[in-house]
Amino acid sequence: MIALTGANGQLGRLVIEHLNKAGASGIRALVRSPEKAQDLVSSTVSVVQADYDKPDTLTAALSGVDKLLLISSSEIGQRTRQHKAVIDAARDAGVSFIAYTSILNADTSPMILAKEHRDTEAALKASGIPHVLLRNGWYLENYAGTVAAALEHGAVVGSAGNGRISAATRSDYAAAAATVLAGNDTSMRTYELAGSSAFTLADMAGEISTQTGREIPFNNLPADAYAGILVQAGLPQAFADILADSDTAAAGGALYSESPDLENLIGHPTESMKDFVQTQVG
Template sequence: MVFAVAGATGHLGRLVLDSLLDLGVAPGDIVAIGRDTAKVSDFVAKGVVARSADYSDRGALDEALAGVDRLLLISGSEVGRRVKQHKNVIDAAKHAGVGFIAYTSAPHADTSTLALAPEHKATEAMVRASEIPYALLRNNWYTESYVQVAEQAKYTGLIIASLGDGRIASASRRDYAEGAARVLVAEAHEGQTYEFAGDTAWGYDELAEVVSEIVGREVTYKRVSSKEHRKILSKAGLDMGTAAFVVTLDTNTRDGALADANPTLSTILGRPTTPLATGLAEAYAEAEASRAAEAEAQGEPDTPQ
């Protein structure tokens, strides 16, 4: 059985490769597909097969998926172009005779008002129409997404957002990766749609408490209106389109688009999902270590002067 991960060179993809190996899949039965295969050279050294392909290059995808039995399609990062790109992967999978495809989607993609949902909804429809046996993995937010929030709060003491009391059922990227790997290797998940999320939903007051512990200073969550938030983001240097997008995501969160905490992911993992405090502290420490190593390599101080 040959297992392929499309999008293997990204953060989630690399963790899926780790999980597949941890689950006992032979390295030679794993195909890592991505644009820059140098990013998985450490896995290649272990025996994993790397194949270069861009989601926009159907011909390269046909070659990359040759001989693959089960495929994980990690959603692309180019918002606005993903439907066409994902179609290329799905069509190539069908051409190659892939027997199963799992796709990383968004929470309640078929009904959500989340700004990112439409591309995922369209991709889910294409997966179903392909007639390839499938599973849809609707991942909630990644806890690691809040590292930048913590980094900013370290210097400002504030977390500013327009999501009010909205709650987020995040889990760590490693949780989602292990869940995807377990779905990929087992044959009991065909036809399933899984709402993957953390066991507990949290709000920004709780986030501020966690960040306070991580950065070693008191951090406060400041609620602002959508209009005020756009002005703040624009003054910080974001263009109007990006500022509007961020505010829209906050509005979605305020309206409950990310609040669905449930035990689906933890059931598949066979363990609880990683709590916010643990996941964010680990991700923050990794980011700090990476930044310090980069600064040392460049002969620069690792803290602002």
């Protein structure tokens, strides 16, 4: 039995699609609210409640599970505690293998977001459960708002300077996770999952310019000015600060990697920034 947490999220749903494509059966989708995930139920997929904040649901949901994909929680600030609850329940349930969606360069990343991933990696190590780390790079989809704002306001804004970013689509990361879960290799290792090619925000602005025939510059801003723009666009201040911090770290290379792990796992180059921009401006 293969289980995944966060199964009703954007990444989780794509992992299920890729597991089905790989011919996996016995997939258990662990979700916070089963009533919102009934469309996932099929001949190969069952849906079970597993709320990170309700440990009893976790132990029951993991009973009989061999391999678990722990998709990191979306509740920033709560994640170490929540992930530890899942790892404890997995140990109690006798789960024999865990894959965890961490963050690219987790051990060295200066990003605020990396701390909870480092703590979770340490908890996995301490648990003694065989595991792999799927250190996901940035989602290309994170730039959907950037592209939309560029089309509306005529510029790409951010704080990533000349930092190169090895982003890939959620679907490519999901395919990699499905490959690991459906495969037979359970040796413990760390995958640095990065896009096949990297780009700067200036490159992205250039690509939007090319595809739209408009002159779209990249304006690099200090972190607090960029956070201010994100707040104006409707993001809560705390989240805007975290995104601005991530961009500043990206300027120093935190979201860059030359690792071929992602394309090796999925068997082809990842979707490019150019193709992603096409889907947004198209």
